[in-house]
């Protein structure tokens with residue numbers, strides 16, 4: 145795992161990029177071939193990384209060697225901080241994601257199903273969505289100080305919009321003929337929703353959830369960079385202040401791995417949903 | 423196909439339905455024309471009373487408003503003029519007294535055929551009864567071997583039969599069928615026609631059946647309605663009402679039916695002698 149992780153990190157990108165790497169395997173390709181194929185580039189990057197740092201082609205103050213990053217991880221782990229940071233960051237993402245996704249489902253359903261709610265709510269929600277994530281941070285800190293709420297609310301905002309948008313749009317585009325058939329057979333309201341409309345949008349909901357999760361990690365880092373005393377974002381900003389480039393790499397690698405692993409879980413759900421409901 | 427007294431058709435609980443009369447009074451429907459302030463009349467001044475338990479076939483050229491008339495009867499659409507009543511009371515939106523078999527199958531793609539048929543079951547029935555009725559209907563339309571398939575795994579004609587079974591599952595007072603046999607081969611079509619008559623005999627519901635097939639209309643219906651435009655009508659109306667003589671099954675070769683067939687085909691704009699040749 146650390147090999148993968150290192151390699152992802154060496155591409156120098158946040159989890160959002162790892163997300164796009166997780167396409168489902170093309171039909172016909174064997175599972176092991178997919179695994180090996182996907183590991184090729186990371187292995188190559190790791191090798192090049194090792195080579196340039198070992199030969200001194202790049203100064204370790206600019207690019208720490210893989211071993212330095214590993215040692216930074218061991219060091220933090222021995223002080224009990226590594227696990228704590230990973231745990232608190234994951235916890236914030238999961239809680240914020242769950243609340244945001246639930247709210248997104250509910251409001252997306254209301255706006256997607258009711259023309260009235262659409263007229264009433266959609267413009268306001270669209271405007272709130274247009275606010276850049278960082279703009280919320282000072283306000284949230286003022287209101288909630290530096291406690292958990294401020295971070296979880298920010299992540300909730302981040303997770304809410306992808307789900308809200310996809311659910312509302314998908315519900316508006318459910319096959320009218322199917323909805324009419326449902327109504328003709330006596331289905332109305334909640335029964336109609338659970339029999340026809342909800343199943344029809346489950347694949348879109350699944351992809352909305354994946355987007356929301358990626359956003360949740362994004363907003364987590366935004367929140368922790370600015371206002372936290374624990375977590376991976378804090379590790380990033382703290383290491384930046386202290387010039388600990390090895391820890392910066394470590395934090396990036398951990399974000400990549402965590403983002404990729406959580407996304408893969410949702411990818412499994414999405415695959416099942418598409419197979420079952422599309 | 424063994425249609426001799428299947429349990430569904432003899433089960434008393436399933437035969438509790440009543441057949442309702444359907445009455446169109448001066449009914450008209452026009453749709454707003456795109457980009458214009460005017461509107462185009464599709465149906466105009468349709469007046470017709472259908473007796474409880476009667477089978478009425480609706481014929482007419484494509485686009486003359488057959489589906490529209492059926493949708494209005496089922497409360498899926500409302501008239502812009504006149505009124506439609508079932509059993510003497512006005513039709514309500516998505517009237518529960520009707521079941522409709524749409525022109526398209528309209529099956530839920532994520533449900534198996536059985537579960538799609540079950541969608542048609544009236545509310546409030548017991549679950550085990552429901553399951554039995556569904557299984558029986560699925561086998562009556564000849565799809566037992568495909569009960570667990572999803573709509574994407576079956577052919578168009580099979581989907582249409584599933585849709586017919588779904589409408590029958592409702593055991594409605596008024597059965598509205600929009601070209602229910604359109605996608606079927608000749609043999610399956612005859613079987614499904616027999617099935618419809620069998621179901622009708624066991625539980626005499628009122629049936630409005632849209633079809634393009636004059637022979638089908640003459641075989642199945644008590645009366646055949648020909649919709650279309652007259653000489654200088656703006657909208658489509660009833661051009662002919664033909665009462666079909668004889669009890670079913672009718673002799674396809676009888677001179678009487680041949681005369682009616684020629685008359686209806688003439689009404690559809692097909693020349694009399696051409697129709698005669700077709701018959702030969």
Ligand SMILES: Nc1ncnc2c1ncn2[C@@H]1O[C@H](COP(=O)(O)OP(=O)(O)OP(=O)(O)O)[C@@H](O)[C@H]1O
Nearest residue numbers: 453454464482483484485486487488489490491525
């Ligand atoms: N929702 C609608 N909006 C506008 N026009 C409509 C609408 N529904 C039907 N029409 C028009 O009404 C006319 C009749 O349509 P309808 O579907 O009833 O025809 P039909 O007799 O069933 O034809 P077919 O035999 O091809 O099924 C058509 O010209 C169609 O364009």
Ligand SMILES: [Mg+2]
Nearest residue numbers: 488489525600
């Ligand atoms: Mg039609």
